[in-house]
Amino acid sequence: MAGEQKQQLFKEAMGNYPTGVTVVTTAAANGEPVGLTVNSFASVSLDPLLILWSIDHKVSTIQEFVKSGKFAVHILAGDQQDLCMTFATKGVDRFSTCKWSFSPEYNLPIIEGAFAVLQCNTFKTVEAGDHTILIGEVDDIQINADKDPMLYHRRHFASIPAEFYNTNK
DSSP states (O other): OOHHHHHHHHHHHHHTSOBOOEEEEEEOTTSOEEEEEEOOEEEEEETTEEEEEEEETTOTTHHHHHHHSEEEEEEOBTTOHHHHHHTTSTTSOGGGGSOEEEOTTTOOEEETTOSEEEEEEEEEEEEETTEEEEEEEEEEEEEOTTSOBEEEETTEEEEOOGGGGOOOO
């Protein structure tokens, strides 16, 4: 199988794997907030509390994330589809479209309205192909129990449908 064909099949397979959606943020050395939409997010360990996500080497802010030593993972709520798209779009002022502030404890940009926010110190970075994997040790967790998390499937974003929770079969 040719490499290009295999990549296309890989994208199709992974696009059919339902995931949650996150926006990951950090502060650049000059204090400016940076952030991007990420769905390559997973838990790693309970002891210590570790999570991971990956960033493409072509992303313009990769050095800010690698060098900052800390980041915040926002598990998006189902009603944050516009925010998700904004943080996935190049060449826009992403933070001008949402309410956010720097956290007092970690000085990380925290976006309002997420289902959950995990503030992390970078535990380790791993080079893997055309991406860098950032493993974070979770230091602070905030959950908004009034929200439902966002679901990503076949290049679409939405809230988890109520039927998903229907246990009457």
